[in-house]
Amino acid sequence: MVRVPLNRTLQSAWQRCRRHPWATVGIMATAAVGTSAVIVLSGSSGSPLQADGRTSLLELLEQVSRERGQTQDVAPIGSSPQPPFARSWSSPLSRQCSGIDPAVRRRLESLLHREASWRATVAIDPTNFGVRHAEDAFGQPLDTTPRVVVLHETVYSLNSAVNTFLTPHPRDEDQVSYHTLIGLNGEVLDLVPPTKRAFGAGYSAFLGEWAITNKRFEGSVNNFALHLSLETPWSGANSNSSHSGYTRQQYDAMALVLSDWIKTFNLPPAAITTHRHVDIGGERSDPRSFNWSALQSRLAALGDLCVAEAP
Incomplete structure (x- = not known):
């Protein structure tokens, strides 16, 4: 954001x-x-x-x-417009089957056993999320299977973000949400079921793919994305390029949420990306000060990085 x-x-x-x-x-x-x-x-x-x-x-x-060396592709009549470009994504996460920190594994396993104490569901206003469309706005079939995870940050407090999602937004351009929100203390709030479409990224694409579900708006990844947002520390309540970073509790909880999504939807770790990367307009930079090494060590401890690399 x-x-x-x-x-x-x-x-x-x-x-x-x-x-x-x-x-x-x-x-x-x-x-x-x-x-x-x-x-x-x-x-x-x-x-x-x-x-x-x-x-x-x-x-x-x-x-x-x-x-500029650019040309505009004209889509055939009745077909869906294509994204303006396909930006490559080199995941900071790497394959890891050894070198696991046993203390991290024990901590995460213990946390998972106490999931009911730190994870809850919040019913946000129905105007702020929707169904995953089986067809785009031009009648072309769409694959609604979640296949990319977009990481965000709130900029302001967790309560501020939740209040925004609880507020009705009848106008499409005002609607916003994430599937899951993680507070500084590791509290996890599930806001939109993974089977539904959260409105986390507007003008966006991932590996040359988007979906246009409303002819009034440009394409986005929302129809096939899962959106996870981290509460921003107080030092990040601005538009600076960085802040003090996220907490250990947030990385622990995020790893458990992502591990569940990876297993449920058979996602490769490389499908975890950022709002900054998928944003076509170049207007977003979140999540700032993200520590990929912290996520690497936790997903490795959970066994989610010991997978065959894509050819």
Whole structure:
């Protein structure tokens, strides 16, 4: 939920404009500041001129696109638009079958036996989650099986996040939720059943895949993702790039939650990623100060990293 600096937001705006050039033409044609932008661009280009000596806005947009080495794919009629790019993901988690810390294993096993004391279910408002769609907004079939875990942070307190999810949000653009939330003291709150769709990431994709379930919005991973969020420490109640980090209790509880999801949905550890990675617009940077080594040692102790690596 953490926004990133202005330069990445401007990059996001460029991507959106490139994907919807005609809408951009309309905006630029009616904006007073558009005149100066045209002068700057046309002065540095060899674009053909219109009859009145001016380069058309559409030609300018196409020229900038060519200069960036980017092309816009036009989807066939009736098909679903494709994500703008497929960003590769190199998981920080590695295969581990030995070197297990027995103290970590004993602590996690003991914690698991006391799960009822630190894990609870909270019924959030039904406007903040939904069903996993079997078809996209264009009638194309979708695989609803959870196959990616997206890690987040709350920025503010656990109670603040829960209150947001308990509040009705009739407008689609205001709806937000995670499947599971983990407090600083290791308290786990299950908010959305894994079989349902939480609204954890907006404009997003993972390994070149997204799902458009509403034509009014761009695609996201929500239809096939599981979302887990960590309560942010007090030092992170801002938009800084880092904070003091998460607690040992949070990493312990998170490992147990993830271990359960890995076994239930047959997920490879490499399917665990971050909001920052799946966010196409470049506007999110969470979870900040995440310690992958802490998660590695715990998942290894639970036996979830001693798996064959994908070819």
